[in-house]
Amino acid sequence: xxxxxxxxxxxxxxxxxxxxxxxxxxxxxxxxxxxxxxxxxxxxxxxxxxxxxxxxxxxxxxxxxxxxxxxxxxxxxxxxxxxxxxxxxxxxxxxxxxxxxxxxxxxxxxxxxxxxxxxxxxxxxxxxxxxxxxxxxxxxxxxxxxxxxxxxxxxxxxxxxxxxxxxxxxxxxxxxxxxxxxxxxxxxxxxxxxxxxxxxxxxxxxxxxxxxxxxxxxxxxxxxxxxxxxxxxxxxxxxxxxxxxxxxxxxxxxxxxxxxxxxxxxxxxxxxxxxxxxxxxxxxxxxxxxxxxxxxxxxxxxxxxxxxxxxxxxxxxxxxxxxxxxxxxxxxxxxxxxxxxxxxxxxxxxxxxxxxxxxxxxxxxxxxxxxxxxxxxxxxxxxxxxxxxxxxxxxxxxxxxxxxxxxxxxxxxxxxxxxxxxxxxxxxxxxxxxxxxxxxxxxxxxxxxxxxxxxxxxxxxxxxxxxxxxxxxxxxxxxxxxxxxxxxxxxxxxxxxxxxxxxxxxxxxxxxxxxxxxxxxxxxxxxxxxxxxxxxxxxxxxx
Numbered sequence: 001x002x003x004x005x006x007x008x009x010x011x012x013x014x015x016x017x018x019x020x021x022x023x024x025x026x027x028x029x030x031x032x033x034x035x036x037x038x039x040x041x042x043x044x045x046x047x048x049x050x051x052x053x054x055x056x057x058x059x060x061x062x063x064x065x066x067x068x069x070x071x072x073x074x075x076x077x078x079x080x081x082x083x084x085x086x087x088x089x090x091x092x093x094x095x096x097x098x099x100x101x102x103x104x105x106x107x108x109x110x111x112x113x114x115x116x117x118x119x120x121x122x123x124x125x126x127x128x129x130x131x132x133x134x135x136x137x138x139x140x141x142x143x144x145x146x147x148x149x150x151x152x153x154x155x156x157x158x159x160x161x162x163x164x165x166x167x168x169x170x171x172x173x174x175x176x177x178x179x180x181x182x183x184x185x186x187x188x189x190x191x192x193x194x195x196x197x198x199x200x201x202x203x204x205x206x207x208x209x210x211x212x213x214x215x216x217x218x219x220x221x222x223x224x225x226x227x228x229x230x231x232x233x234x235x236x237x238x239x240x241x242x243x244x245x246x247x248x249x250x251x252x253x254x255x256x257x258x259x260x261x262x263x264x265x266x267x268x269x270x271x272x273x274x275x276x277x278x279x280x281x282x283x284x285x286x287x288x289x290x291x292x293x294x295x296x297x298x299x300x301x302x303x304x305x306x307x308x309x310x311x312x313x314x315x316x317x318x319x320x321x322x323x324x325x326x327x328x329x330x331x332x333x334x335x336x337x338x339x340x341x342x343x344x345x346x347x348x349x350x351x352x353x354x355x356x357x358x359x360x361x362x363x364x365x366x367x368x369x370x371x372x373x374x375x376x377x378x379x380x381x382x383x384x385x386x387x388x389x390x391x392x393x394x395x396x397x398x399x400x401x402x403x404x405x406x407x408x409x410x411x412x413x414x415x416x417x418x419x420x421x422x423x424x425x426x427x428x429x430x431x432x433x434x435x436x437x438x439x440x441x442x443x444x445x446x447x448x449x450x451x452x453x454x455x456x457x458x459x460x461x462x463x464x465x466x467x468x469x470x471x472x473x474x475x476x477x478x479x480x481x482x483x484x485x486x487x488x489x490x491x492x493x494x495x496x497x498x499x500x501x502x503x504x505x506x507x508x509x510x511x512x513x514x515x516x517x518x519x520x521x522x523x524x525x526x527x528x529x530x531x532x533x534x535x536x537x538x539x540x541x542x543x
Contacts, residue, residue, distance in 0.1 A: 011057045011058045011059060011063070011245060011248050011249055011252070011264075012031065012051075012053055012057060012058035012248075012252065012262040012263060012264035013261050013262065013263055013264065014263070014264055014265050015052070015263035015264060015265050015266035015283075017283070017285060017287040019261075019263070020050065020263075020287075020289060021048065021050070021259065021261075023048075023290070023291070024048050024049060024050040024260070024289070024291050025042070025047040025048050025049065025291075025293065026039075026042055026047055026048075026049045026050070026291065026293040026294070026295055026524075027049075027050045027051075027052065027280065027281055027289055027291045027293070027294045027295070028049060028050070028051040028052065028294075028295045028296075028297060028501075029052055029268050029271075029281065029294065029295070029296045029297060029298045029303075029307070030051075030052070030053065030060060030296065030297035030298040030299075030468070030502065031051050031052075031053035031055075031058040031059060031060055031248065031262055031264075031297070032059070032060025032061060032062070032297050032502055032503075032513055033060060033061075033062055033247070033502070033503075033510050033513035033514045033517065034297045034501040034502030034503060034505070034513035034514070034516045034517045034520070035051055035060070035295070035297030035501060035502065035517070036051070036058070036059075036060075036095075036247075036248060036251045036252070036255070036262075036517070037091075037095060037251075037501075037513070037514045037516075037517025037518065037521075038295055038297070038501045038517040038520045038521055039051050039255045039260065039262070039295075040095050040251050040254040040255055040517075041095075041517065041518065041521040041533065042521055042524070042525075043254055043255045043257060043258040043260050044254065044258075044533060045521075045525060045529065045530075045533060046258060047258060047260070048258055048259040048260050049255055049258070049260035050260060050261060050263065050289065050291070051255060051260070051261070051262040051263065052263055052266040052267075052268055052281070052283075052289075053262060053263065053264045053265075053266055054265070054266060054267040054268070054468055055264060055265075055466050055467070056264055056265060057245070057248075057264060058248045058252065058262045058264060059244070059245060059247060059248035060075075060297075060467065060513075061074055061075030061076070061467065061510070062075060062076050062244050062245070062247040062248055062510060063075075063244065063245055063248065064243045064244050064245035067335070067337075067454070067456065068337055068453075068454045069337070069394060069397060070335075070337035070394060070397055070399050070454060071243060071383075071390070071393065071394055071399065072335045072383060072399055072401055073243065073244035073245075073383055073401070074244075074333070075244070075474075075510070076239075076240065076244035076247065076510055077351065077379070077381045077383075077401070077403075078105060078109065078233075078237035078238065078239055078351065078381075078386070079102070079237065079238050079239070079240070079510060079511065080232035080233040080234070080235065080236070080237060080238070080511070081232055081235065081511065082102045082238045083102070083104060083235055083236060083238055084235070087538060088511050088514075089102075090537055090538055091514060091515075091518065091537060092514075094536070094537045095250070095251045095254065095514075096247075096250035096251055097250070097253070097254065099246075099250040100240060100246055100247060100250045101240070101241040101242070102238040102239065102240060102241065103238060103239050103240075103241050103386060103387060103388050104123075104236060104237075104238055104349075105123075105236060105237040105238065105239065105349040105350065105351075105386055106348060106349040106350045107122055107123050107124075107127070107236065108120050108121070108122055108123075108350050109121060109122075109123055109233065109236045109237040109349075109350060109351065110209060110210060110233070110237070110350070110351050110353060111350050111351065111352050111353065112205070112206055112209035112353045112355070113352065113353065113354040113355065113444070114202065114205050114206070114209075114355050114357070114358050115355070115356065115357045115358060117202060119135055119202070119205075119206040119209065120135075120350075121206075121209065121210075121233070123234075123235055123236025123237070124234075124235055124236065125147070125234055125235065128234055129143060129144070129147055132203075132206070135206065136200060136202070136203045136206075138200075139198055139200055139203050142197040142198035142200070142203065143203075145197050146194070146197055146207060149185055149193070149223075149227065150227055150230055150231050150234070153186065153223075153224065153227035153228070153231060154231065155181050156181050156182045156186040156224055156227070157224065157227070157228055157231075158181075159177075159178045159181035159182055160178075160182060160224065160484070160506075161506060161515060161519060162174075162178070163178045163487070163490075164489070164490045164491070164505060164506055164516075164519055165490070165491065165519040165520075165522050165523050167492075167523075171487070182224065185223050186222070186223055186224040186227070187222070187223075187224075187481065188222070188223050189218070189219060189220070189221065189222065189223065189481070190208060190218040190219075190221045190222065190223045190225075190226040191204070191218040191219040191361075192223075193223040194207060194208070194218065201358045201359070202358055204218065204358070205355070205358035205360065207230070208226065208360065209353050209355075210229050210230070210233065210353070211226075211229075211360060211377070212353065212377050212379050212403070212405075213229045213508075213509065214226075214228075214229055214475060214479045214507075214508050214509075215328045215329045215405070215474060215475050215478065215479065215508075216328075216478065216479050216480070217360035217361045217364055217376075218360060218361065219360075219361040220361065220480065221479060221480075222479070222480070222481040222484055224484065225479040225484070225507065228507055228512075229509075232509075232511065237351070239349075239383070239386035239387055240387070241387060241388060241389050242387065242389045242393075243383075243387055243389070243390070243393070247510075248262075266283065267283065267284040268281045268282070268283060268284075268298075268307060269281075269282050269283060269284050269307075270282040270307060270308075270309070271294055271296070271303075271307045271308050271498065272288065273308065273309060273312045273495065276312075276495070276496065277292070277495075277496040277497050278291075278292065278293070278294045278495060278496065278497030278498045279291075279292065279497070280292075280294065281294060292497050293497055293499070293524070294497060294498055294499070295499045295500070295501055295520065295524075296498065296499070296500055296501070296502075297500075297501045297502040297513075298468060298502075299468075299469060299476050299477075299502065299503075299504050300322070300325070300476075300477065300489065300500065300504045301322070301327060301469075301470055301473075301476075301477075302468055302469075302470065303498075303500065304318040304319070304322055305322065305470070306470070308495075308498075312495065316493070316494055316495050317494070318488075318493075321486070321488050324482060324483075324486055325477045325478070325482070325483050325486060325489075326477070326478045326480070326483075327408075327469070327470070327471045327473035327476075327477065327478060328473040328474055328475035328476060328477060328478040328479070328508070329405045329407075329473065329474060329475075329478070330405070330406050330407060330408040330411075330459075330460030330463065330471060330472035330473060330474065331403055331404065331405055331406055331460065331463070331472070331474045332402075332403070332404045332405075332406045332433055332434075332437065332457060332458065332459060333401065333402065333403055333457070333458040333462070334401065334402035334434050334437045334438065334455055334456075334457050334458075335399070335401055335455060335456050335457075335458070336399060336400040336401070336402070336438075336441070336452055336454070336455045337397060337398075337399055337452070337453050337454035337455065338397065338398045338399070338400070338448065338451050338452060338453055339396065339397060339451065339453045340396065340397070340398060340451065341384075341391060341396060341397070341398055342382060342384045342385035342390075342391075342398040343385075344398075345398055345445075345447065345448060345451065346445065346447060347382040347384070347385040347398055347400070347445075348382060348385060349382065349385050349386050350382075351379065351380065351381055352378075352379070352380040352444055353377065353378075353379055354375075354377070354378040354379075354380070354440055354444070355376070355377055356374040356375075356376065360376065360377070363376035363377075364376040364377075364405070367405070368407060371410060375404045375405070375436070375437070375440075376405065377404065377405060378402060378403075378404045378437060378440045379402065379403040379404070380400065380401070380402050380440065380441060380444070381400070381401045381402075381403070382398075382399070382400055382401075383399050383400075383401060384397070384398040384399040385398065397453075400441060400448075402437045402438075402440065402441065404437055406433070406459060406460060407460075408460045408471040408472050408473075410429075410459075410460075411426075411429075411459050411460055411461050411472075414426045414461060415461060415464070419461075419462070419465045419466075422461070430457040430459060431457070433457060433459075434455060434456075434457035437457075438452070438455070459472065460472020460473075475503065475508035475509075476502070476503045476504045476508060477489075477503075477504050479507070479508060489504060489505060490505060490519075490523070491505055491516075491519055491520040491523040491524070492523050499520055499523070499524060500520065501513075501516050501517050501519075501520035502516055502517075503516060504516075505519065505520065506519060
């Protein structure tokens with residue numbers, strides 16, 4: 001029997017008020033990785049959970065889509081720490097009941113084009129180190145010192161995660177210890193830390209070559225956020241076999257097993273609050289779902305600025321707190337379809353990162369001031385090459401994706417127009433940006449010129465329309481040092497019955513959102529009830 005593609009497989013159940021159960025133990029807003037993880041873990045503990053997704057398919061940034069006989073992911077370009085029995089891999093295995101498989105990328109998983117020079121990252125801690133030494137033979141001491149900092153960062157990252165899930169009293173008692181774990185470099189900017197190790201600008205550029213994975217170049221990002229990304233990919237990159245849509249598709253059965261469901265086309269208009277407590281949600285169609293436990297995976301901006309009554313937000317103090325955080329960068333996406341397989345066309349299982357120079361921050365500043373300046377970063381991914389099952393679903397074809405930053409302000413004047421009906425000037429602007437980005441592909445893979453069969457361009461407005469992010473932000477809140485210092489960004493809010501999950505609670509990315517789901521669940525049910533489940537998840541055989 002032929003394998004089914006996302007277009008023929010239901011990823012979520014289309015919302016109708018008559019399809020809801022009479023009652024639920026929890027309502028989750030948003031079916032991104034944080035929402036699905038929270039819902040699945042609560043379901044494993046016997047809760048009946050209703051997940052509400054405004055999009056036509058579940059998964060948030062883990063979903064895939066098809067057009068013209070091609071298939072692309074929208075956010076899962078690669079995942080780290082799943083090639084062995086790590087905590088990350090064990091959590092994925094548990095959520096998917098072992099049905100989610102992973103394919104390794106090439107050993108050279110990231111290639112950095114920095115001006116007219118080329119550097120790369122090789123999978124494996126020792127291999128990564130030795131490869132850097134080959135590229136920078138005079139910087140052995142700096143490279144080894146950097147790797148020691150990455151090793152130390154594990155404690156800082158663990159302490160950061162623990163602080164998000166601790167009850168208020170315990171967090172207050174543990175505050176000195178938590179601060180000690182995050183001392184020194186982990187409270188400084190990435191550029192400052194690396195400049196203490198080396199004066200080689202190309203080495204710093206290589207070490208920071210993945211800054212697009214969090215949207216903050218080295219002179220703006222906290223070193224702890226940099227270390228999180230670098231550690232995550234130290235042993236290489238992996239891609240879900242069958243496409244990124246398999247993540248949601250393999251998790252949803254766990255939610256359904258306890259009587260819950262994931263509904264699509266299910267837009268929440270308001271989180272209901274009565275007498276200071278959450279009582280449920282009101283849907284776009286006016287239907288009310290009564291529930292004393294509402295978990296928002298829609299991001300803190302949507303939650304506090306758009307889903308809650310203004311009076312509740314002001315009275316609870318979140319209006320003031322929201323002034324201390326800002327959205328992350330918007331982005332362009334170019335989705336390319338080609339006739340011919342990845343093998344025939346010579347597409348690699350390696351990500352390309354293209355930069356105009358080794359001064360990433362200056363390039364970003366120039367671009368934000370002048371849209372005709374060189375793109376400060378262009379990321380090129382080859383999903384059909386990474387996925388060994390792609391050929392079975394779409395024989396004789398292949399795909400490429402390009403991601404590049406784009407300020408939301410460029411597109412704001414079209415915000416109120418309907419998707420697909422924004423006018424000729426919007427389409428012309430998109431087309432011009434898409435053609436510019438295609439040239440980056442042809443420059444690195446000239447054999448593809450004339451081979452493109454189909455492509456389309458997404459903008460921050462696309463992210464807003466399909467993902468609900470108000471300014472098209474790719475990573476939720478910007479990963480600034482100030483953001484990491486906001487202790488109120490934790491699962492439990494001071495509005496009784498309202499909880500948060502997803503990448504704003506912890507850190508960006510699929511794995512960050514997944515671990516936020518774990519922390520949210522633990523905060524909800526308590527460590528005593530969670531301990532047996534954690535034993536099941538982490539004491540198993542793993543990969």
